[in-house]
Amino acid sequence: MATTFDPFRDLDRMLTGTFRPATAAMPMDLFRTGESFVAKVDLPGVDPSSIDVDVEDRTLTIRAERREATDEDVQWLSHERPSGTFARQLTLGYGVASDRIEAEYADGVLTLSIPVAEEAKPRKISVSHTGGQRVISGETAESAEPAHA
Template identity: 65%
Template sequence: MATYTSDPFRDIERFMNSTLRTPNTAAMPMDLFRRGDEFVARIDLPGVDPETIDIDIDERTLTVRAERVADSTADVKWLSRERPTGTFARQLTLGYGLAVDKIDADYRDGVLTVTLPVSEESKPRKVTVNHVSGGHVIDAPAQEAVSE
């Protein structure tokens, strides 16, 4: 006969983690990929006023902040409220080899697209090997063994 024991504290914590707490990244889901000589981050920001989007670069950290304002709650009785509101932030640690002075951002249809180009110095390139033909041999006198 199988028995089931319940730990009410574990059950409450599981409920809290799965329903009430949302991770910071849940409010700003992101896709990050490389396309040719650039990296692209696409961040979902539906319902965000474009005027509240702020992108900063400090050292090697790119920070994206945005705000989603709550609807007026004066005469409202909420039945379900799942859309997060407030100020959200997402940080990316940038590697070396990016042209940080040429980063571009575009907000369209609720999606922020940040394009991070690879710097010219970091792009792969070929090195030409020069071949000198008809070299000459240099003769050096042989050294005699030193005996002690």
Template identity: 60%
Template sequence: MARFDPFREVDRLLSDVTRTPVAAAMPMDLYRDGDTFVVAVDLPGVDPSTIDIDMDGATVTIRAERTSGAPDGAQWLARERAVGTFARQLTLGRGLATDQIGADYSDGVLTLTIPVAETAKPRKIQVQHTGQGRQIEGTVVDDAPSGQDEQQA
């Protein structure tokens, strides 16, 4: 006789309702390539016209919709591919050029390129040396490297 496990039944019902977790429906890779961050989101079978990317402050929201493609009234024998509208949010840190984000959808992969802002890139600061003379007890001393340019005042 099979034992009834109420927790297993609740898990089964919830998994039917929620379908697929967002991370499984929209898996992504994130890496840095020089001065650009790259986000690659797998969206196979998604119509490119349903992809929507919004920027609100430091948050990027990606939305996409995948339909089953099966005719209405089809008898499902197995249904493992997630369908519906999916969304994923990324919170960006400081120092990124959010006004220059690029997006491309090719071969089922949405690729966002996020450049590092010019102000956040490491840079060298040049030290300026002003060679102004200074007067010590009636003698003008020039700070030139030779040190031999003294004049009587």
């Protein structure tokens, strides 16, 4: 089986391993269920006390730290897990209740529940009518004189 020559393949592979996007350390699922948006952020190996969730204006910021093993006699054979401080920001829409956001960390996953604001929830508007007769300028449609040109 012949392989095609691609001079950029190895360069791409090398750069992909070196310059990982910041979100690679914090992959996230975001969905709506019922009256809330839910964000599930993978944070395996993170000390729960290092997790910080802030809301300022319409920006939600998640910060967490994963510490690296610092044994002096360690000789790395493979070192792929990122360590350090990670941050991710989400811009919240006007239709969420940012004062009622809840966060829970379990099994390496941070779950944020972001409720929809009351004013953004869909609501039914009732339409009233006047017993089958239209009212035009204080007169019923049956008694109104036709307009002459």
